[in-house]
């Protein structure tokens with residue numbers, strides 16, 4: 054069986070395996086590409102990490118852009 058590959062889009066909220074020091078594990082995707090820009094939903098801290106590191110760090114997708122209209 055082929056390995057399922059997640060697709061990531063701007064404004065998706067994802068959960069990472071390791072929590073941020075502020076206690077939040079939710080991050081919003083601000084930028085996609087070779088590097089991914091993420092914003093911590095807990096404290097607003099922004100990071101930029103290589104896509105392959107991001108894919109390893111993601112545990113699951115919490116929301117899709119279409120369901121995130123209120124923010």
Ligand SMILES: [Zn+2]
Pocket residue numbers: 073074075076077093094095096097098
């Ligand atoms: Zn944080």
